[in-house]
Amino acid sequence: MLAAKHIPNLACGECPIRHRAVCSTCDEDELAQLDGVKFYRSYQAGQTIALRGYALDYVASIVEGTATLERVIEDGRTQMIGLLLPSDFLGRPGRGTLQYDVTAVTDVTLCCFQRKPFEALLLDIPHLQERLLQMTLDELDAARDWMLLLGRKTAREKIASLLLAIVKRTVNPDGKSLGTRSRLELPISREAMGNFLGLTIETVSRQFTALKKDGVIELEGKRVVHIPDLSALMGETGDDEDGGLIV
Amino acid sequence: MLAAKHIPNLACGECPIRHRAVCSTCDEDELAQLDGVKFYRSYQAGQTIALRGYALDYVASIVEGTATLERVIEDGRTQMIGLLLPSDFLGRPGRGTLQYDVTAVTDVTLCCFQRKPFEALLLDIPHLQERLLQMTLDELDAARDWMLLLGRKTAREKIASLLLAIVKRTVNPDGKSLGTRSRLELPISREAMGNFLGLTIETVSRQFTALKKDGVIELEGKRVVHIPDLSALMGETGDDEDGGLIV
DNA sequence: TGCGCGCATTGACACAGATCAAATGGGTTA
DNA sequence: TAACCCATTTGATCTGTGTCAATGCGCGCA
Numbered sequence: 035m036l037a038a039k040h041i042p043n044l045a046c047g048e049c050p051i052r053h054r055a056v057c058s059t060c061d062e063d064e065l066a067q068l069d070g071v072k073f074y075r076s077y078q079a080g081q082t083i084a085l086r087g088y089a090l091d092y093v094a095s096i097v098e099g100t101a102t103l104e105r106v107i108e109d110g111r112t113q114m115i116g117l118l119l120p121s122d123f124l125g126r127p128g129r130g131t132l133q134y135d136v137t138a139v140t141d142v143t144l145c146c147f148q149r150k151p152f153e154a155l156l157l158d159i160p161h162l163q164e165r166l167l168q169m170t171l172d173e174l175d176a177a178r179d180w181m182l183l184l185g186r187k188t189a190r191e192k193i194a195s196l197l198l199a200i201v202k203r204t205v206n207p208d209g210k211s212l213g214t215r216s217r218l219e220l221p222i223s224r225e226a227m228g229n230f231l232g233l234t235i236e237t238v239s240r241q242f243t244a245l246k247k248d249g250v251i252e253l254e255g256k257r258v259v260h261i262p263d264l265s266a267l268m269g270e271t272g273d274d275e276d277g278g279l280i281v
Numbered sequence: 282m283l284a285a286k287h288i289p290n291l292a293c294g295e296c297p298i299r300h301r302a303v304c305s306t307c308d309e310d311e312l313a314q315l316d317g318v319k320f321y322r323s324y325q326a327g328q329t330i331a332l333r334g335y336a337l338d339y340v341a342s343i344v345e346g347t348a349t350l351e352r353v354i355e356d357g358r359t360q361m362i363g364l365l366l367p368s369d370f371l372g373r374p375g376r377g378t379l380q381y382d383v384t385a386v387t388d389v390t391l392c393c394f395q396r397k398p399f400e401a402l403l404l405d406i407p408h409l410q411e412r413l414l415q416m417t418l419d420e421l422d423a424a425r426d427w428m429l430l431l432g433r434k435t436a437r438e439k440i441a442s443l444l445l446a447i448v449k450r451t452v453n454p455d456g457k458s459l460g461t462r463s464r465l466e467l468p469i470s471r472e473a474m475g476n477f478l479g480l481t482i483e484t485v486s487r488q489f490t491a492l493k494k495d496g497v498i499e500l501e502g503k504r505v506v507h508i509p510d511l512s513a514l515m516g517e518t519g520d521d522e523d524g525g526l527i528v
Numbered sequence: 529t530g531c532g533c534g535c536a537t538t539g540a541c542a543c544a545g546a547t548c549a550a551a552t553g554g555g556t557t558a
Numbered sequence: 559t560a561a562c563c564c565a566t567t568t569g570a571t572c573t574g575t576g577t578c579a580a581t582g583c584g585c586g587c588a
Contacts, residue, residue, distance in 0.1 A: 105429040108521055113432040115425040126418055133422050156411065160404045163414060167403075170417045171373055175380055177424040178362040182352045184431035185360040185479030189575070224536065232432025237575055239537055255584090256536065274355050436545065471566065484545055486567055502554085503566065 038081070041074045041143070044097070049145070054121035055095040056169060059161045067159070071151040075144045077101075083124075083136040083144075090132060092146040093125030099142030100221060103134045104229065114229040116173070119203075123169055127153045139222065184232045191272035192231040193241040197251065197259065198267055216261045224256075245270070285328070288321045288390070291344070296392070301368035302342040303416060306408045314406070318398040322391045324348075330371075330383040330391075337379060339393040340372030346389030347468045350381045351476065361477040363420070366450055366468070370416055374400045386469055431479045438519035439478040440488040444498065444506065445514055463508045471503075492517070 046052055046065045057068055075094075077083050083101055084090045096118050103116035115134055118124055126132065130149065147155075156163040183195055201216050220227075228235045245251045250267055252260040261267050268275075293299055293312045304315055322341075324330055330348055331337045343365050350363035362381055365371055373379065377396065394402075403410040430442055448463050467474075471489075475482045492498045497514055499507040508514050515522075 103425070105425065107429075107433070107519060111433040111519075113429040115428045128415055128418070134425065156414075157407045160407055160410065163407065163410050164404060167410060167414045167417060168375055170414065170421060171375070174417060174421050174424060177421060177428065178350075178352070178381065181362045181424065181428060181431055182354075182360040184428055186354070186358040234576060235536080236538085236577085240575090243537075272354060272358075481546060482566080483547080483568085487545090490567075 038083075039076045041076050043069075043072060043074050044145070049097065051095060051097055051121040051145075055145075056123050056162065056166050057095070059165045060159065064159050064162065067155055068147065068152075068162075071148045071155075073146050073148075075146050077138040077142045077144070079138055079140050079142075081138045081142075083138055083142065084132050086133060086135050087131055089130050090125055091130065091149055093123065093127060093149055093152055094144040094146040096120050096122045096124065097143040097145050099138060099140045101136055101138050101142050102226070103136055105134050112229045113232065114226065115177070117230075123166065125149065127156055127166070139226070187272050189231075189233055189237050189241050190244065190270060192233060193227075193238065193245065194250070194267055194270035195273070196227060196231060197261070198264075198271055201261065201264070201267075216264060218259045218261060220257050220259060285330075286323045288323050290316075290319060290321045291392075296344065298342060298344055298368040298392075302392075303370050303409065303413050304342070306412045307406065311406050311409065314402055315394065315399075315409075318395045318402070320393050320395075322393050324385040324389045324391070326385055326387050326389075328385045328389075330385055330389070331379055333380060333382050334378055336377050337372055338377065338396055340370065340374060340396055340399055341391040341393040343367050343369045343371065344390040344392050346385060346387040348383055348385050348389050349469070349473060349476075350383055352381050359476045360479065361473065362424075364469075364477070370413065372396065374403060374413070386473060434519050436478075436480055436484050436488050437491065437517060439480060440474075440485065440492065441497070441514055441517035442520070443474060443478060444508070445511075445518055448508065448511070448514075463511060465506045465508060467504050467506060 046057070046069065049055075052058065057065060060068065073092075074097075077099075086105070098120055101118040101124070102114050103118065104112055104114050106112045118136070124136065124144070127149065156166065183192055187195065197218070200220065201218055204218065204221070222230070224235050224238050227233075228238045231238070233241075242251070242253065246253055249262070250270060252262065254260060293304070293316065296302075299305065304312060307315065320339075321344075324346075333352070345367055348365040348371070349361050350365065351359055351361050353359045365383075371383065371391065374396065403413065430439055434442065444465070447467065448465055451465065451468070469477070471482050471485045474480075475485045478485070480488075489498070489500070493500055496509070497517060499509065501507060
């Protein structure tokens, strides 16, 4: 088993997530305080970053890469409950353990803060805590969209919603108006999609085949999807307007 | 349509949720500040408290009663995405609209705070913001437990998990060790449970019948449940230990 | 070039939960 | 007390998705 690697810290001025992460509202002085308790760490694709119930002595921002949050029951049933992308926040101030497993799906770089000093800074820097509160509220909204999907959508609607969510985020992360035709590289395996959507891998596969047969999507290999008409895909999500779900 | 009623404020010293709500960590002086922007409001069972996308100019603590948060799609499919019980927090600082509908399921009393001044107090009173952050993180954890339930649990496991969650919240809100036998009054209808769990009302009813036949629960009327052996119920939740889900 | 490995697709069948429909029961009103 | 209402339960049947098993396909490696 590979261990996490310590790597040299990046200066905040060079940081690609400086203006989106938990530190985005901090001034120079406040950044310096954070800098005093920060250290970089990297994980390779497939590595476990944290396990449910085990101590995690830091909280962190994702600088680079993708990680999943998953709950697993003993009999193997697995539900993905979150996806961490660059600028997202990992860990829980005020508690030393997590309720879920965290796994790197690509190589991941973290900007870690020792937990205890970070908690103290939250009280000293109201804007830092305010930013973390807003990020947490956003995550809560996303989780609730996801609950609607898991509880009430059909397999076809789930797949369409997922594809649309990936389009929104990877093709056009800034929310500008979307063109009518999109090419899309799937960042996760069929199995991960199943765990994301509360489906089996076979059902995921069958729905892909069905959407292809109906002309909603075109497949190029297994990992690349073309969407000839985005509004047709939106019509398949089961949502009132635009597909709701934001990953 | 009935309108929300303004009712006289209760003094914080008399407040039944004084030590659990968002204000629980405030001292006398800070309470006085909150008192300046607070007003009580009550809703009758069945009334709409807020609608998705419409402005809500206050945030609030639930003093008494039960309210649901729901997402509804046009064809009528409904997913409950949250349940508000006394001491829970309603509304989103920093944003004037909600993403979901809020409905009173019993008569509800709210301790409301005008939103803008409340947001200012969050920055002035770090402990208030810290408390709200902790409550939001707890909600996020609960939402994630719920996602596991919606995505991967069977109908029987869902019902057992819900019953256990209600036991934890209403019979013993302080987390003291639970006795072996519990009496439990269900705060919501079968339909609401179905919307909570991603099931139809008929399936909910059948699972109640099945759990009764298997001796896991006893019914007294339709709204009261006796749980002769809590650990037996825990064994039905599908969770590793104690049923995870916290409402 | 061919073998093996992992992921994905396809097929046949089973079953949990949905759907449609009818019966029950408790509470409220006249 | 009867009539009605509404939530709930129960029954019969249907169907979407899971399960189990076989096959296909791309890719690295010998």
